[in-house]
Every structure is written in C-alpha cells, then in structure tokens.
Amino acid sequence: MVTTTLSLSSVPISSLDKRxxxxxxxxxxxGTQEYFVNMGPQHPSxxxxxxxxxxxxxxxxxxxxxxLGYVHRGMEKxxxxxxxxxQVHLTDRLDYLCALMNNWAIxxxxxxALNIELNERIQVVRTILAELQRIQSHQLWWGVFGMDLGxxxxxxxxxxxxxxxxxxxxxxxxARLTMNFIQPGGLMFDITSDFAQKVKEFIAxxxxxxxxxxxxxxxxxxxxxxxxxxxxxxxxxAISIGTTGxxxxxxxxxxxLRKLEPYGVYSQVQFDVPVGATGDCWDRYQVRMQEMRESIxxxxxxxDNIPEGKHMVMKFxxxxxxxxxxxxxxxxxxRGIYGNFxxxxxxxxxxxLHMRTPNFNNLWSIIRMAPGLRIADLVTILSSIDxxxxxxxx
Amino acid sequence: xxxxxxxxxxxxxxxxxxxxxxxxxxxxxxxxxKLLQVMTQLRHDRALTFDMLSAHxxxxxxxxxxxxLIYQLYSSEHHHRIMVGVxxxxxxxxxxxxxxxxxxxxxxxREVFDMxxxxxxxxxxxxxxLLEDEWQGHPLLKDYKDDFxxxxxx
Numbered sequence: 227m228v229t230t231t232l233s234l235s236s237v238p239i240s241s242l243d244k245r246x247x248x249x250x251x252x253x254x255x256x257g258t259q260e261y262f263v264n265m266g267p268q269h270p271s272x273x274x275x276x277x278x279x280x281x282x283x284x285x286x287x288x289x290x291x292x293x294l295g296y297v298h299r300g301m302e303k304x305x306x307x308x309x310x311x312x313q314v315h316l317t318d319r320l321d322y323l324c325a326l327m328n329n330w331a332i333x334x335x336x337x338x339a340l341n342i343e344l345n346e347r348i349q350v351v352r353t354i355l356a357e358l359q360r361i362q363s364h365q366l367w368w369g370v371f372g373m374d375l376g377x378x379x380x381x382x383x384x385x386x387x388x389x390x391x392x393x394x395x396x397x398x399x400x401a402r403l404t405m406n407f408i409q410p411g412g413l414m415f416d417i418t419s420d421f422a423q424k425v426k427e428f429i430a431x432x433x434x435x436x437x438x439x440x441x442x443x444x445x446x447x448x449x450x451x452x453x454x455x456x457x458x459x460x461x462x463x464a465i466s467i468g469t470t471g472x473x474x475x476x477x478x479x480x481x482x483l484r485k486l487e488p489y490g491v492y493s494q495v496q497f498d499v500p501v502g503a504t505g506d507c508w509d510r511y512q513v514r515m516q517e518m519r520e521s522i523x524x525x526x527x528x529x530d531n532i533p534e535g536k537h538m539v540m541k542f543x544x545x546x547x548x549x550x551x552x553x554x555x556x557x558x559x560x561r562g563i564y565g566n567f568x569x570x571x572x573x574x575x576x577x578x579l580h581m582r583t584p585n586f587n588n589l590w591s592i593i594r595m596a597p598g599l600r601i602a603d604l605v606t607i608l609s610s611i612d613x614x615x616x617x618x619x620x
Numbered sequence: 621x622x623x624x625x626x627x628x629x630x631x632x633x634x635x636x637x638x639x640x641x642x643x644x645x646x647x648x649x650x651x652x653x654k655l656l657q658v659m660t661q662l663r664h665d666r667a668l669t670f671d672m673l674s675a676h677x678x679x680x681x682x683x684x685x686x687x688x689l690i691y692q693l694y695s696s697e698h699h700h701r702i703m704v705g706v707x708x709x710x711x712x713x714x715x716x717x718x719x720x721x722x723x724x725x726x727x728x729x730r731e732v733f734d735m736x737x738x739x740x741x742x743x744x745x746x747x748x749x750l751l752e753d754e755w756q757g758h759p760l761l762k763d764y765k766d767d768f769x770x771x772x773x774x
Contacts, residue, residue, distance in 0.1 A: 295752070465696050466672075468672050481696060550642055552640075552644070553643075554645060577679070578680070582675035590727055619750060
C-alpha cells in the first residue's frame with residue numbers, strides 16, 4: 227500500500243521473528259530432519275580408510291555405525307603359512323606408528339614360548355627404543371589432533387619434532403616407518419656407537435618443546451572448551467568395552483602392563499602412570515601429554531648405562547620351532563594392549579595366530595560416546611581415541 | 621589369587637570344568653551347553669570378577685572335526701587372567717552370545733562369525749565385520765579355498 231502523506235505511525239517496523247516467520251510460511255519449516263551420511267572411507271579425519279555411517283538429526287549425531295575391513299589383508303591367515311621368524315615383519319604393518327613395539331610384542335611371545343633368556347643389553351635397548359617410539363607416536367597424534375580441531379600449527383610442530391626421532395631410527399635401524407628391528411632372540415643388528423649421544427641430544431631438545439606444546443595448545447581456552455566434558459567414557463563402560471592404553475587410563479583405571487606385569491627393564495626404572503578423572507577428551511589429551519614426559523624420564527634413566535653384550539642370543543636365521551601348546555602374551559603399545567595368541571603344533575609355522583589389536587576394542591567406544599554430540603565433536607572424539615586403521619582391520 | 625588357588629577355585633565352581641594342559645596360563649575347558657552359565661559366574665563372582673573380555677577367537681581343529689572358541693578374560697580388580705575354551709561341532713557351530721556380559725563381545729563375535737562361521741544365539745547384530753556381506757565362505761577355516769589364493773611355488 228502506498229500512502230502519499232508522511233507520518234511516523236504509517237511506517238511499519240518489522241522484527242527478526244516476523245522476518246523468519248515470513249520465510250517459514252513461504253518455504254519449508256526450519257526444523258531439522260534425520261538422514262544418513264557416510265563419513266569416509268576416504269576422509270582426512272578418520273585417519274585411514276575407516277567408514278562411519280552416521281545417523282544424523284540436523285547436525286546432531288544419533289548413532290554411529292563403523293564399517294571396517296577396507297584394509298583387511300588376511301594377516302592371521304598369512305601367518306599360518308609362514309614361519310615364526312617371518313611373521314615378525316607383518317606386525318609392522320598393523321599399527322605402523324608402533325612398529326617396534328609390535329615387533330617386540332610378537333618376539334616376546336615367541337621368546338616366552340621357547341624360554342629364551344635375553345641379556346641386559348637387548349632388554350635395555352628394546353626398552354629405550356619402545357619409549358622413543360611412544361614419544362614419536364604421541365607427537366604425531368598431538369599434531370593431527372590439533373589439525374582435527376582446526377589448528378594447523380600443531381601439525382607442523384608435531385611433525386617437525388617427530389622427524390628428530392625418525393632420524394635417530396633411520397641412522398640406527400635403517401628404516402623410518404616399518405622397522406623390523408626387534409627379532410625373536412634379540413635385535414637385527416647392534417645399535418650404532420653414537421646412538422646414546424643422539425638420543426641425549428633429542429631429549430635436551432624436546433624437553434622445553436613439550437612446555438611449548440602446552441603454551442601453544444593445551445592452555446588455549448578454545449581448545450579446553452572443545453575438549454572438556456566431550457565424549458565422556460566412564461570407567462565401568464571402558465572396562466566392559468575392553469579399551470586399553472591411554473583411553474582406559476583417562477577413564478581413571480591405572481591399567482598399564484609396564485607396571486602390572488613388567489617386561490623388558492620396566493621393573494628397574496621409576497615412572498608414573500598418568501590417569502584421568504572424568505574420561506573426557508581433555509583427560510585423554512592430558513594422559514598422552516603426561517606419557518610423553520614419563521617416557522622421557524624412562525629413557526633418561528637408561529640411556530647412560532646401556533650394558534655391554536651381544537645383540538642376539540640366538541643363532542641368526544635359525545629356524546624356530548615352538549613346542550606344542552597355546553600361548554598368549556600381551557604388551558603395552560602406545561595405543562593399548564597388543565596381544566598375540568599362538569597355537570603351536572610343534573612345527574615351524576603356527577597352527578593359528580590371533581592378533582589382539584588395541585584399536586579394534588578402542589574404536590568401539592565411539593558407539594557409546596558419540597550419540598547426542600555434534601559432528602565436529604565426533605571428529606574430536608575420533609582423534610582423541612587415536613586410531614590406526616590397519617591395526618583394526620589386520 | 622595366585623595361579624594354583626585360581627585353578628582350585630575354578631574347579632570347585634562346576635564339576636564339568638576341565639583344566640587344559642599345555643597352556644602358559646590358567647586355562648579351563650567348558651562344555652558348550654554350560655557356557656553362558658559358567659561365563660556369568662566368572663563375570664559376577666566376587667572372588668573372580670572377570671570384567672574384561674580381552675580377546676575372543678577360535679581355532680579350527682579340522683582333523684578332529686572340532687571348532688574351539690577361546691575367550692581371554694582379565695580382571696581389572698584382582699589382576700588375574702584365565703583362558704576359557706569351548707569345543708563346538710565343526711559342521712554346525714552354534715553357541716550363545718556373551719554380549720550381555722561384555723559389550724565388546726558384539727564385535728569380537730562378529731569377527732569370529734566372519735572368519736569361522738560360528739552362529740551366536742541372541743547376538744543383537746550378527747553380520748560380517750571385516751569382509752563384505754556378500755563374501756562366500758569363512759577364510760580362517762583350514763579347508764577354505766577361493767580364487768585369490770595362490771599355490772606355493774615350492
């Protein structure tokens with residue numbers, strides 16, 4: 227309506243509600259709708275080829291259905307056809323960020339079955355290498371965790387510092403990712419003479435850097451708001467799900483095989499097992515940050531007195547025959563407990579070998595944690611679980 | 621409880637439990653029809669409290685025409701562990717699901733179904749987990765063959 231006379235009351239004033247209402251009347255309603263979305267298999271924040279079928283209501287997650295098996299390589303079947311010595315090389319390809327610890331776990335299982343006594347040098351070197359790898363794995367996790375939350379700088383920092391350990395491994399072992407260094411009966415070859423020096427240089431470099439990590443990321447209020455009280459996993463559920471490693475410890479259960487059933491030389495070193503209180507993403511973050519400090523402590527205690535001795539107590543390349551029986555042994559990797567179940571029939575090959583991988587159980591916790599949260603929080607939770615997909619699919 | 625105490629305590633629970641030889645840990649064999657009853661006892665008995673199902677898998681004893689299910693249990697309260705074995709008929713392997721006792725059993729049983737073809741009664745969502753739904757056969761059985769498997773050249 228167009229009027230020709232001017233007066234205050236003839237000019238109508240609208241409001242936001244009215245504006246929205248007019249839109250609502252014109253178009254569909256503004257209410258959310260339920261739908262399914264595939265997250266993955268190719269998605270940067272699933273850390274590999276993991277597919278999550280999300281049942282969403284608007285942006286809220288109602289249900290998560292993980293779909294596994296995109297990198298299933300039939301490892302357990304393969305192990306039935308190859309010898310005990312060969313299958314050590316397959317374990318690198320499970321959790322590639324804990325290659326050395328996986329090598330150690332299966333070597334430990336075979337050594338226990340054969341009752342092989344190792345000398346101190348082998349045990350100390352193995353422990354140092356495992357702890358270095360724990361730091362290295364957590365560095366990478368810290369980097370990608372930052373990136374998943376939308377901060378790119380931690381990614382660069384994490385990889386910059388991880389490179390220092392990778393360089394030590396490259397000099398000593400000759401490989402950067404799939405190490406194949408720890409063998410049943412000892413080590414593939416002896417450590418280089420400057421190994422201790424390089425590790426000490428790294429520790430001197432990395433100790434102040436850890437505080438920098440805290441200043442850069444942990445102390446940030448946005449980070450804390452996004453992590454605190456997100457994805458809470460209580461201790462009872464965490465145990466029932468069979469989660470291990472930092473996830474279980476963040477829920478307040480001080481379960482660490484290095485303390486409970488010490489292997490290597492963990493019984494001779496002083497270290498604490500960090501635990502969380504509520505089991506949210508913030509606790510999982512803090513547990514891993516503390517673990518890096520504890521790992522440094524362990525390495526510092528051992529690096530100055532690496533005993534002399536041979537690096538291999540078995541004849542190199544000798545065929546291994548495990549006596550008939552069933553054997554199960556577990557070891558604490560950076561992500562949790564990696565167990566090897568060996569059924570031996572007395573021949574050179576295992577009759578059956580089952581790999582109990584930590585990520586398989588750990589991933590299950592997302593089904594309990596995600597419902598009711600937003601998609602962005604789902605990415606945070608997934609990153610705080612720190613999964614490696616080839617480890618799940620085997 | 622140390623291992624020998626644990627053994628005698630377990631044997632006192634049920635007369636049908638048998639200790640397994642040639643095992644590196646305390647290990648019992650349960651008759652398949654008593655599995656659910658014994659497992660419930662292991663889970664809820666105050667002296668045992670096996671609250672963590674660490675691993676679940678199977679062994680195909682094809683020569684004896686048997687399939688053995690293996691459960692690795694751990695108690696986070698008492699820090700002791702046992703292995704439980706159950707023999708099933710290899711031609712028609714069927715047993716009860718333990719999802720009501722340990723939540724993770726849902727996935728572990730799906731894996732054993734996928735790889736060995738064991739059917740679990742009362743499982744909420746029994747389908748393949750690592751292989752696709754259309755896959756034929758169960759690969760970890762000793763007599764499994766498919767077109768992708770290569771013969772050894774030596």
